[in-house]
Amino acid sequence: MEYKDILTAAKYSTEKMQKINLFETRNFFCDIYCLEPGQEQKVHAHHTEDKIYLVLEGSGEFIVDDESIELGENKTVFAPAGSNHGVRNRSESRLRLLVFMTPNPNFSS
Incomplete structure (x- = not known):
């Protein structure tokens, strides 16, 4: 059985948002995204x-398509395939996210 400690796995950089992979299969991935204040994941889309x-x-x-919402701890957001989506840390504190994606684009044919 694989397991990870999400507190010790988190890594931050003043240069850019960090993506740390926790688990990955052909079907999905699970990452931690770490954003310092002012950092963002630019709005983008995944077609499938x-x-x-x-x-x-x-x-x-x-941000998901034409909507945006400020959310805190224990809240979740769904970005369906084809939607334009991203996240910004506009706060004065660090932002740490658990991110799941399926299917895994790293294994797309």
Whole structure:
């Protein structure tokens, strides 16, 4: 059985948002995204993959298509395949997210 400690896995950089892979198969991946204040994941789209963001620490502005919402700890956001989505840390604190995507785009044919 594989397991990870999401507190010790988190890594931050003042240069850019960090993505740390926890688990990955052909069918999905699970990452931790770590954003310092002012950092963002630019709005983008995945044509065939669904994404879920879960806020572990801090708060962020989540964008899905024409909507945006500020969410804090223990809140989750769904970005369906084809949607334009991203996240911004507009707070003065760190933002840590657990992110799931399926199917895994790293194994797309």
